[in-house]
Amino acid sequence: MSKNICFIDGLEGVLKYREVDIKELVELPYDAVSYLLIRGELPGEQELAEYSARLHAERGINREVLDIIRMCNFNIDAMEALRTVICFISQFDPDLNDSSPEGNMRKAIRLIAIVPTIVATYYRMANGKEPLPPDPSLSHGANFLHMIKGSKPDPLDAEVMEKDFILSAEHELNASTFSSRVTASTMSDLYSAVVSGLCTLKGPLHGGARAEVMTMLNEVASPENAEKFVLGKIAQKEKIMGFGHRVYKTYDPRGAIFKQLAKKLAESRGDMHWYATAEAIENVVIRELVEKRGKPIYPNVDFYSGVIYKYMEIPPQLATSIFAIGRISGWIAHCFDQYDRKKIIRPRAFMLDEC
Numbered sequence: 576m577s578k579n580i581c582f583i584d585g586l587e588g589v590l591k592y593r594e595v596d597i598k599e600l601v602e603l604p605y606d607a608v609s610y611l612l613i614r615g616e617l618p619g620e621q622e623l624a625e626y627s628a629r630l631h632a633e634r635g636i637n638r639e640v641l642d643i644i645r646m647c648n649f650n651i652d653a654m655e656a657l658r659t660v661i662c663f664i665s666q667f668d669p670d671l672n673d674s675s676p677e678g679n680m681r682k683a684i685r686l687i688a689i690v691p692t693i694v695a696t697y698y699r700m701a702n703g704k705e706p707l708p709p710d711p712s713l714s715h716g717a718n719f720l721h722m723i724k725g726s727k728p729d730p731l732d733a734e735v736m737e738k739d740f741i742l743s744a745e746h747e748l749n750a751s752t753f754s755s756r757v758t759a760s761t762m763s764d765l766y767s768a769v770v771s772g773l774c775t776l777k778g779p780l781h782g783g784a785r786a787e788v789m790t791m792l793n794e795v796a797s798p799e800n801a802e803k804f805v806l807g808k809i810a811q812k813e814k815i816m817g818f819g820h821r822v823y824k825t826y827d828p829r830g831a832i833f834k835q836l837a838k839k840l841a842e843s844r845g846d847m848h849w850y851a852t853a854e855a856i857e858n859v860v861i862r863e864l865v866e867k868r869g870k871p872i873y874p875n876v877d878f879y880s881g882v883i884y885k886y887m888e889i890p891p892q893l894a895t896s897i898f899a900i901g902r903i904s905g906w907i908a909h910c911f912d913q914y915d916r917k918k919i920i921r922p923r924a925f926m927l928d929e930c
């Protein structure tokens with residue numbers, strides 16, 4: 576049942592994947608969380624070693640994929656390249672039309688493994704650098720940072736990236752997961768369902784908010800400007816990016832963990848500037864919207880993750896695709912559940928009035 580994939584208590588700020596609390600999940604490797612989501616239970620030591628070995632062995636991309644990435648426009652968001660490449664590579668997957676659970680699992684592992692390599696390859700080419708091959712000895716987070724930066728990452732940066740992927744991995748029937756499920760409900764293939772998820776994630780009201788948060792931080796520039804900026808947004812009736820959530824009417828538990836991670840990164844670098852700027856924005860939003868107007872508008876998953884990317888010197892063009900690297904395991908878990916149901920999702924138009 577899909578309700579077992581994820582549990583959210585939006586009033587108490589509780590989030591669980593497969594009944595494991597997010598606070599415990601962030602202490603695990605991403606591979607274990609990915610296994611939990613797509614297979615339904617946490618792996619034992621041996622199972623995790625085998626799963627990681629398979630996943631890490633599937634990270635590479637071939638010459639044809641490199642050529643396709645080389646033809647992309649390097650001045651746009653990495654999500655455009657990611658979507659294009661996933662569409663392209665499906666044709667070469669020998670299991671494309673094998674809809675058996677085994678065939679779908681093989682496709683799932685290939686997809687989860689290859690997405691970070693596509694994003695990192697695009698990023699390096701866009702910056703005039705030679706792409707780097709993945710390193711199978713590294714974790715999901717460390718390998719991604721290694722591929723974009725060109726050197727083994729600092730252990731804290733690798734830990735934060737790993738936790739970012741975990742915090743982004745699953746969130747029940749959010750817009751992109753719903754899109755993936757609708758595609759899977761027609762018994763279309765897993766690549767198509769993942770492309771649906773990517774297309775929906777990139778919107779600024781969903782995963783695209785992370786990049787917008789980074790732009791906002793640049794605009795605010797320092798803590799002293801937060802008050803004027805937020806009051807201006809409220810006066811113009813504009814949304815403040817990285818705040819508010821359809822389900823959480825309290826602090827988003829992922830937002831709270833991202834905040835701790837952002838603080839840790841800031842302290843480790845001896846540079847509190849971006850953290851202090853973000854916290855100043857948060858304080859004004861909470862004072863104005865929560866305390867004065869009674870609206871439950873708190874930082875969501877996209878707010879302090881944007882701060883983390885400022886410290887890690889990850890540009891906004893990569894922010895949404897990093898979200899996708901994490902979220903793909905959640906999409907796939909939902910697609911598997913949908914395939915088992917063998918029932919098309921076909922809502923009626925009047926239901927849109929409730930959205």
Ligand code: ACO
Nearest residue numbers: 780781782784813814815816817818819820821870875877
């Ligand atoms: N800034 C200011 N006001 C806000 C914000 C915000 N970020 N979010 C909601 N509000 C206000 C609205 O103006 C509205 O006020 P009103 O009742 O006076 O008209 C009220 O709160 C309800 O807002 P809705 O847009 O109806 O809330 P909804 O549940 O539909 O939207 C959403 C949730 C889309 C996340 C919204 O809060 C938003 O646009 N936030 C900014 C974008 C963002 O950060 N998106 C990422 C969400 S997390 C994710 O998808 C991964």
